[in-house]
Amino acid sequence: MENQNPTHNEHRDDQASKLGMWLFLFTEILLFGGLFFVYAIYRYMNHDDFMHASKHLNLTFGLVNTIVLITSSFTVAVSITAIQKNNPKLALRLLVLTILFALTFMVNKFFEWGHKIELGIYPGSEYFLSLPKGEALFYVLYYFMTGLHGLHVIIGAILIGVTIYRLKKNRITHDNYIFQENAGLYWHLVDLIWIFLFPLLYLIT
Amino acid sequence: MSDNHQHHIVSYKTNIIIWIVLLIFTGLTVGAAQLNLQSLTVFTALLLATIKGTVVALYFMHLKFDNKILGFFVIITMIIFSVTLLLVFLDYGNR
Numbered sequence: 001m002e003n004q005n006p007t008h009n010e011h012r013d014d015q016a017s018k019l020g021m022w023l024f025l026f027t028e029i030l031l032f033g034g035l036f037f038v039y040a041i042y043r044y045m046n047h048d049d050f051m052h053a054s055k056h057l058n059l060t061f062g063l064v065n066t067i068v069l070i071t072s073s074f075t076v077a078v079s080i081t082a083i084q085k086n087n088p089k090l091a092l093r094l095l096v097l098t099i100l101f102a103l104t105f106m107v108n109k110f111f112e113w114g115h116k117i118e119l120g121i122y123p124g125s126e127y128f129l130s131l132p133k134g135e136a137l138f139y140v141l142y143y144f145m146t147g148l149h150g151l152h153v154i155i156g157a158i159l160i161g162v163t164i165y166r167l168k169k170n171r172i173t174h175d176n177y178i179f180q181e182n183a184g185l186y187w188h189l190v191d192l193i194w195i196f197l198f199p200l201l202y203l204i205t
Numbered sequence: 206m207s208d209n210h211q212h213h214i215v216s217y218k219t220n221i222i223i224w225i226v227l228l229i230f231t232g233l234t235v236g237a238a239q240l241n242l243q244s245l246t247v248f249t250a251l252l253l254a255t256i257k258g259t260v261v262a263l264y265f266m267h268l269k270f271d272n273k274i275l276g277f278f279v280i281i282t283m284i285i286f287s288v289t290l291l292l293v294f295l296d297y298g299n300r
Contacts, residue, residue, distance in 0.1 A: 015272060022275055026282045033286050037293050044297065059235070066231055074224040077215070077265040084214045181267075188266045195257045199250035203238035 014178040021182040025189050028152075032193050035145050039200060042137050049134020055205045056121070057142070061112040062202035065105050066194065072101035073191040076160070076184045083167075086174035092167045095160050095180075098187070102157035109150055113143075142201055149193055156190045159183040213270035223264045230257045 043050045079094035116139075120127035123140055131139075163183045166172045172180050234253045242249055263269040268276045 018271070019275065019278075022278060026278070029282060029286065033289070037290060040290070041293065041297055063231070063235060067228065070227045070231065071224070073261065073265055074220060074227075077223070078217060078220045080267075081215055081217055081220060084212060185266055188261055191265075192258050192261050195261070196251075196254045199234055199238065199254055203234065203250055204247060205238070 012176070012178075014181075017178045018181065018185075021185050025185060028189055028193075032145075032148070032196075035141070035148070036196070036200075039141050039145070042134070042141065043204075046132075046134025046137060049132050050138045051205055053131075053135040053138035053142075054201065054203075057202050058112060058115070059202055061108055062198050065108050066198045068101050068105050068108070069191045069194050072098045072105075073188050075101065076187045080177070080181060080184055083172065083174055083177045083180055088167055088170075088173070091172075091180070092164060095164050095167070098160055099157050099164075102153055102160070105153055106150065109146065113146075145197055145201070149190070149197060152190045152193070156183075156187045159186055213267070215264065215267065215270065219264065223260060226260060227257055230260075 075094045075098045079091040079098070082088075082091040082094060116122065121139055122128060123136075123143065128136060128139070160183055163172065163180050166179060230253055234250060234257075237249045237253065238246065262279065268279065
């Protein structure tokens with residue numbers, strides 16, 4: 001109940017802090033949820049076009065990125081166990097690893113998008129305008145959903161960067177690590193969304 | 206009244222097991238997509254994704270060990286999400 005550390009007697013409520021983070025995550029779920037509804041209806045209306053367009057996505061890129069994100073989620077989860085067990089050094093290393101995974105994900109995405117754009121598959125291109133309406137819709141959703149997700153990967157990596165800074169400054173300790181937990185929750189959400197995006201975009205052929 | 210110091214610690218071993226389970230399910234997702242399940246393709250993919258998502262939420266996001274109110278809120282959010290999806294399709298189906 002009381003803080004045992006006499007130098008640290010500021011008010012703190014980790015439970016409320018975490019609940020606040022979850023409430024924010026719910027708005028994120030509904031944001032992506034809306035996009036999933038759009039995808040579902042358009043897929044229903046343009047079944048064959050969606051199948052055809054989905055075949056042009058590179059499964060290898062998608063699969064590698066799925067494994068990268070799941071592993072990065074794992075390193076974040078272990079870093080929280082590490083800080084709880086009073087091992088900030090290990091926690092720090094795992095978080096650095098997480099940022100490297102985030103970078104790997106974005107580099108993959110860069111090449112994946114780059115290749116598509118080279119082929120002329122991007123909204124507004126001449127080739128794009130000649131595509132059947134359903135296929136064009138699929139690619140618009142593909143760019144928008146993976147783009148919004150990519151933005152979340154960048155924000156998540158920045159949050160983890162701040163966590164690393166705080167760990168270094170000893171502002172995150174084994175009895176005060178709610179910031180790390182909340183940053184971790186955000187990162188897991190990014191992983192969770194990808195778990196649904198991956199089969200819907202890459203595998204439904 | 207906060208219980209800042211009473212946290213369940215998920216062991217390193219549990220984390221590793223969960224990671225392996227997630228990788229296996231990723232393999233299953235890709236494998237199932239290669240089979241020609243026709244109309245069941247989407248259902249299977251979403252079912253496997255939901256299982257993976259639940260595992261992430263329960264273990265990596267600590268819902269299993271945290272205050273029950275968090276899990277309760279997550280379930281309410283999922284109900285709102287499902288009802289909205291149902292309404293969207295009811296609307297679409299009746300046009």
